[in-house]
Amino acid sequence: MASPLNCRMTFTKFLEHFLLLYLLLLCPKITADDGQNGFHGEERDALLALVAGFSNSFLHHNWTKVMCYENDPPYWFGIECLNGRVSGVRLENLGLTGEIKVDSLLNLTELSILSFKDNSISGPLMDFSNNQKLIYIDLSGNRFDGAIPLSLLKLNSLASLHLQANNLSGSIPSFDQTSLLEFNVSYNNLSGPIPNTKVLQSFNRFSYFGNPNLCGPPSSSDCNSKNDTSDTNKSKSSKSSKLLPILLVVNVVALIILLFLCIIFFKKYKNLKKRLEEKHILVRDEEKDEKIKMETGGNRVAADEVEKGKLVFASEDRKFELDDLLKASAEGLGKGNFGNCYKAMLERGPIVVKRLKDLKPLSGEEFMKQVRMIADQKHPNLLSLLAYYYSKDEKLLLYKFASNGNVYNRLNEGKGKPTRIPFRWSSRLSVARGVARALEYLHLNTKSTNVVPHGNLKLSNVLIDENDGVLVTDYGLTSLVAAPLAAQRMIAFKSPEYQSHKKVSRKSDVWSYGCLLLELVTGRVSADSAPPGTNAVDLCSWVHRAVREEWTAEIFDVEIAVQRSANHGMLKLLQIAMRCCVSSPENRPEMSEVAREVENIVVTADSEDEEEFSSMDRSLTDESMSTPSRSTTTLDDRR
Ligand SMILES: *[C@@H]1O[C@H](CO)[C@@H](O)[C@H](O)[C@H]1NC(C)=O
Ligand SMILES: *[C@@H]1O[C@H](CO)[C@@H](O)[C@H](O)[C@H]1NC(C)=O
Ligand SMILES: *[C@@H]1O[C@H](CO)[C@@H](O)[C@H](O)[C@H]1NC(C)=O
Ligand SMILES: *[C@@H]1O[C@H](CO)[C@@H](O)[C@H](O)[C@H]1NC(C)=O
Numbered sequence: 001m002a003s004p005l006n007c008r009m010t011f012t013k014f015l016e017h018f019l020l021l022y023l024l025l026l027c028p029k030i031t032a033d034d035g036q037n038g039f040h041g042e043e044r045d046a047l048l049a050l051v052a053g054f055s056n057s058f059l060h061h062n063w064t065k066v067m068c069y070e071n072d073p074p075y076w077f078g079i080e081c082l083n084g085r086v087s088g089v090r091l092e093n094l095g096l097t098g099e100i101k102v103d104s105l106l107n108l109t110e111l112s113i114l115s116f117k118d119n120s121i122s123g124p125l126m127d128f129s130n131n132q133k134l135i136y137i138d139l140s141g142n143r144f145d146g147a148i149p150l151s152l153l154k155l156n157s158l159a160s161l162h163l164q165a166n167n168l169s170g171s172i173p174s175f176d177q178t179s180l181l182e183f184n185v186s187y188n189n190l191s192g193p194i195p196n197t198k199v200l201q202s203f204n205r206f207s208y209f210g211n212p213n214l215c216g217p218p219s220s221s222d223c224n225s226k227n228d229t230s231d232t233n234k235s236k237s238s239k240s241s242k243l244l245p246i247l248l249v250v251n252v253v254a255l256i257i258l259l260f261l262c263i264i265f266f267k268k269y270k271n272l273k274k275r276l277e278e279k280h281i282l283v284r285d286e287e288k289d290e291k292i293k294m295e296t297g298g299n300r301v302a303a304d305e306v307e308k309g310k311l312v313f314a315s316e317d318r319k320f321e322l323d324d325l326l327k328a329s330a331e332g333l334g335k336g337n338f339g340n341c342y343k344a345m346l347e348r349g350p351i352v353v354k355r356l357k358d359l360k361p362l363s364g365e366e367f368m369k370q371v372r373m374i375a376d377q378k379h380p381n382l383l384s385l386l387a388y389y390y391s392k393d394e395k396l397l398l399y400k401f402a403s404n405g406n407v408y409n410r411l412n413e414g415k416g417k418p419t420r421i422p423f424r425w426s427s428r429l430s431v432a433r434g435v436a437r438a439l440e441y442l443h444l445n446t447k448s449t450n451v452v453p454h455g456n457l458k459l460s461n462v463l464i465d466e467n468d469g470v471l472v473t474d475y476g477l478t479s480l481v482a483a484p485l486a487a488q489r490m491i492a493f494k495s496p497e498y499q500s501h502k503k504v505s506r507k508s509d510v511w512s513y514g515c516l517l518l519e520l521v522t523g524r525v526s527a528d529s530a531p532p533g534t535n536a537v538d539l540c541s542w543v544h545r546a547v548r549e550e551w552t553a554e555i556f557d558v559e560i561a562v563q564r565s566a567n568h569g570m571l572k573l574l575q576i577a578m579r580c581c582v583s584s585p586e587n588r589p590e591m592s593e594v595a596r597e598v599e600n601i602v603v604t605a606d607s608e609d610e611e612e613f614s615s616m617d618r619s620l621t622d623e624s625m626s627t628p629s630r631s632t633t634t635l636d637d638r639r
């Protein structure tokens with residue numbers, strides 16, 4: 001009787017291991033480490049090819065085994081590593097002879113330091129076109145010959161270039177990167193005039209010394225000493241030097257006129273603002289944040305709705321009037337990142353009022369434009385904006401009310417308590433789907449490519465309505481909120497690219513979505529979205545470690561892990577999540593691709609019989625996958 005079951009278990013186990021292997025292959029992108037696993041094997045190969053050209057027995061014996069691993073000190077002499085990538089090659093005064101292949105640095109894309117100082121290396125210099133991160137290059141004291149490669153001109157971080165005491169010939173290329181602080185080409189065989197770039201002219205003659213055929217400033221020899229055309233050039237330059245004072249005067253006059261215009265404009269603007277302010281309906285919060293009570297003062301008859309502080313509806317059908325809202329009783333729903341939320345009880349049902357604070361200093365028109373963009377987003381999985389309100393003192397967004405709360409609470413509330421109703425796999429999958437659809441829609445409907453369409457995606461911004469529909473909220477606020485506050489509070493700004501490059505993009509939403517999925521499948525709270533005071537982990541690296549060390553069985557939330565027939569789908573979702581959480585934005589998939597993949601995960605029924613059966617079955621046949629912590633979780637514990 002057990003044998004067909006056995007067979008099924010072995011098959012699922014096989015499947016899991018197969019997927020695990022697949023995950024392991026995807027994983028290195030998450031932290032870009034694992035030099036030792038050969039994921040950056042091309043760097044290792046490039047270095048081995050380099051050392052093969054030198055016939056140096058010390059390096060031959062030393063450069064074996066692991067090159068560099070994560071942030072451990074490197075194992076190879078002369079190599080520096082950063083996050084498992086080669087960042088420095090420093091082989092100085094080792095008596096190295098032979099040539100270096102021109103293409104030997106092409107695969108060392110993270111290289112920032114390169115020194116072969118004081119050896120006897122010959123041949124032409126290398127191609128630096130893939131080494132955009134190079135800061136320091138010292139090739140001095142060798143026998144390099146040929147021309148200075150033009151690829152050096154494209155290195156925009158290069159601060160130091162030492163090529164002195166070689167046998168380089170040809171002319172000096174026109175270096176003009178402002179990053180360049182040290183430059184030395186003394187004692188070569190360079191020729192021709194020193195290019196007249198600001199950077200090259202900023203070094204003194206000791207940087208150019210010992211090249212008999214080099215001429216022009218800052219070197220001491222004159223290029224045109226024997227040529228009469230120099231006279232014409234000189235007269236030209238003296239002409240332009242006469243023009244200089246005239247140009248200066250013109251500039252100063254232009255500047256003064258500009259200043260005047262600025263002052264006039266500013267005064268006019270202030271007047272206008274004052275006049276508008278006088279007309280505003282004042283809306284003030286008189287009670288202590290618990291009830292909204294608005295007072296109207298002044299005249300309300302108006303043509304321009306926004307400037308007068310009036311309610312603007314997102315769609316044609318007006319469900320209520322400003323007066324209804326003012327009369328309604330309100331109940332605090334909680335403090336959001338960008339303002340408090342209230343539930344206002346209107347006659348026709350409750351609505352949510354979000355009072356925005358810490359906004360960018362937007363004019364009424366700008367505010368209206370931005371909010372219209374939010375209002376134009378209409379999708380079954382987006383909580384739709386009903387209306388908005390703008391006045392000088394008060395900016396409100398009014399939304400539909402979702403009666404079943406947010407997914408963060410659904411996932412985390414009452415864990416381990418007997419009253420908890422398990423949050424089943426099928427419900428979690430439907431959350432994953434709804435959010436993916438909403439996000440795909442936002443991504444397709446946001447025209448500008450360098451904004452984050454959602455910007456603040458986390459489980460507490462995913463709501464469940466009375467029909468268990470999944471509704472994403474809080475979208476599109478990046479354009480309204482003051483930038484420094486957005487950086488502190490919005491989830492997109494916690495993404496790896498913001499940490500390292502201070503840049504967010506639509507791919508930051510994909511990252512947020514990946515984190516959200518990880519929370520859904522693991523039942524853990526990610527440090528990036530955790531409310532203060534909760535027990536959170538850096539979920540991405542936690543999962544990464546778990547997969548690498550093969551305690552995969554423990555990744556999934558016990559509440560869903562027992563649903564054995566769905567484990568395949570869970571692994572799939574985990575795999576999608578990990579691809580979204582990859583640290584470099586370019587390697588993350590597009591949202592539409594993600595949505596399609598999530599859509600393709602087969603829903604399995606939440607059958608309880610099957611659970612009981614398979615957990616019993618597992619304890620008999622599948623020791624390796626069941627861990628002590630899991631086998632103690634029985635259905636009875638959870639009820
Ligand atoms: C760089 O790496 C790629 C992939 O491993 C390899 O095919 C190529 O030959 C390498 N190029 C050089 C110049 O070493
Ligand atoms: C290579 O040399 C470095 C420094 O001398 C040393 O720390 C390292 O252990 C050596 N590695 C091998 C494989 O001999
Ligand atoms: C320098 O290069 C020239 C060819 O450009 C060659 O004739 C000469 O021998 C080289 N000198 C040294 C010291 O390598
Ligand atoms: C310097 O370069 C010139 C060609 O530009 C060559 O004729 C000469 O031999 C070189 N001198 C040395 C010392 O390498």
Ligand SMILES: *[C@@H]1O[C@H](CO)[C@@H](O)[C@H](O)[C@H]1NC(C)=O
Pocket residue numbers: 164165184185186187206207
């Ligand atoms: C450039 O290198 C030469 C030879 O090493 C040295 O004499 C000279 O002082 C250096 N120039 C500068 C500006 O450091």
Ligand SMILES: *[C@@H]1O[C@H](CO)[C@@H](O)[C@H](O)[C@H]1NC(C)=O
Pocket residue numbers: 223224226227228229
């Ligand atoms: C002087 O200028 C002429 C053209 O005006 C040019 O042909 C010649 O090579 C120059 N001579 C020198 C020594 O630069």
Ligand SMILES: *[C@@H]1O[C@H](CO)[C@@H](O)[C@H](O)[C@H]1NC(C)=O
Pocket residue numbers: 224227229230233
């Ligand atoms: C004179 O200046 C022109 C351009 O301003 C330049 O092309 C030419 O080479 C210069 N002649 C000499 C002899 O420097």
